[in-house]
Amino acid sequence: FAPLLKRTEITSAISFPLIVRGDILGVLNISRTAEDVFFSESDKEMLGIICGQAALALENVRSLEMAKKTTRMRTLFEQYVAPEVAEILLAGDANIMGLGEIKKATVLFADIRNFTSLVQHLELSDLRMFLNEFFQVFTDTIFQHSGTVDKFMGDAVLAVFGAPVQLENASRAAVRTALLLRERFEALRSRWAEHVENFQTVDLGIAVTSGRMYIGNVGSNRRLDYTVIGTPVNIAQRLAAESSQCRIYVTAPVREAVCGDIPTEDVGNLLLRGVEQRVKVFSV
Amino acid sequence: FAPLLKRTEITSAISFPLIVRGDILGVLNISRTAEDVFFSESDKEMLGIICGQAALALENVRSLEMAKKTTRMRTLFEQYVAPEVAEILLAGDANIMGLGEIKKATVLFADIRNFTSLVQHLELSDLRMFLNEFFQVFTDTIFQHSGTVDKFMGDAVLAVFGAPVQLENASRAAVRTALLLRERFEALRSRWAEHVENFQTVDLGIAVTSGRMYIGNVGSNRRLDYTVIGTPVNIAQRLAAESSQCRIYVTAPVREAVCGDIPTEDVGNLLLRGVEQRVKVFSV
Structure with missing residues (x-):
């Protein structure tokens, strides 16, 4: 005044x-x-x-x-x-770090093979455009089968089926997702290969595993991640790295859950880095 | 009525x-x-x-x-x-997917070696408790040096320095973070090793790289990730997998930025999977 x-x-x-x-x-x-x-x-x-x-x-x-x-x-x-995770987190009480449970679920791990060398030949703006298209295809396909996109990691995607959203047959949903992903990825890849030669050598590794895992919050009070941890998750990651020519690798419990619907082929008992017992693997 | x-x-x-x-x-x-x-x-x-x-x-x-x-x-x-990312995202306009830029930054990648086999011997509840302590140590140390925690991936952490928060010498901040992480991780590991034998073989791989990368949103309209992509990020991940006995691997531009402060040792030119040219590596 x-x-x-x-x-x-x-x-x-x-x-x-x-x-x-x-x-x-x-x-x-x-x-x-x-x-x-x-x-x-x-x-x-x-x-x-x-x-x-x-x-x-x-x-x-x-x-x-x-x-x-x-x-x-x-x-x-x-x-x-992820929308379903947001709902859980917002409904949760003050003890946010304690939010989580140990339960049976199915995970799908997919990563692009030969991607590191591709990155060296792509403009960063093109790389980003490609990754956006890749993630768009992946999230659409995963959502379509009621899965949750847990994480993108560079050229890889981790999706969870059967948790937190309950599914009647989580493994079947995951394998159907994998089949559609393979098809849609190939369409995306060949479209890019018309303009960028290096996309010809690019491939998608996909693996589906199931079993008991921890699903929930991991992290510190300053930085949290709602994710899945456990041996099935590690096996999925290793198996995706082993699969090639767009073969989908699945473990025995997954095969059992989908066997009636989707034919599988015996790949044998694979020795995976860090995993003590050989893992019985099938391909779809 | x-x-x-x-x-x-x-x-x-x-x-x-x-x-x-x-x-x-x-x-x-x-x-x-x-x-x-x-x-x-x-x-x-x-x-x-x-x-x-x-x-x-x-x-x-x-x-x-x-x-x-x-x-x-x-x-x-x-x-x-991450708080600094939240600020950027909330201030952004409707075109959220376009949010990002190509700039020079430093990344720190750390992952626990021999962790997959450790997981098989741990109760899921113990595994989670350990990961929470691990992430607590990591976020505290990264925040302390004004870095941003980009992502946790199972037993790995990706941190960014110099973006989105500007730093005078991002590489120096990252290497100082790495030195402190190594020390704090060793304290955490040996404490757990007193009760769980398998922690004796656990090791931390750390690498720091710098260069031009894309930092911003990647993903689809249904699922986004604010992250970094580019060759320096891929090299950091590969180098962390090569380093052992808690050695910190850094690339030539990082060494140049910290040379006056922190002594480094020549490791040689390493051939990394997916990376065409050999990478000149130093250890700290």
């Missing part, structure tokens, strides 16, 4: 706080410079009404903006942690 | 909507069953005042709950995508 008080031409002034529910949103100042004309009681009354309306209007805008911000944040959150 | 209308003992009734800013939050019904006593005009007036107050109180609670929800979501969002 200090600068206003210094202005000697002001003969009459009135200040009205804009109050909504006890919060002062602002103050409305009205000054008159005409000589001998002062604010009357009825002016004050009318201004009181106007300020009440103005404060309410301001509050409405504030409320609306907050609602918009909340909606936007929710949308973003769902994009970054 | 239908059930109320059927109750013949009601002689006089009054309904008041609870309105705040045009929204009807609810309706207050008051009925009288005493004979010959009806609601008067003054009753109506008083109820009007009470309902106005009640509606305001309800709205206050709603507002407060929304504010609490927004705050909680923001906290969660920051935990899952």
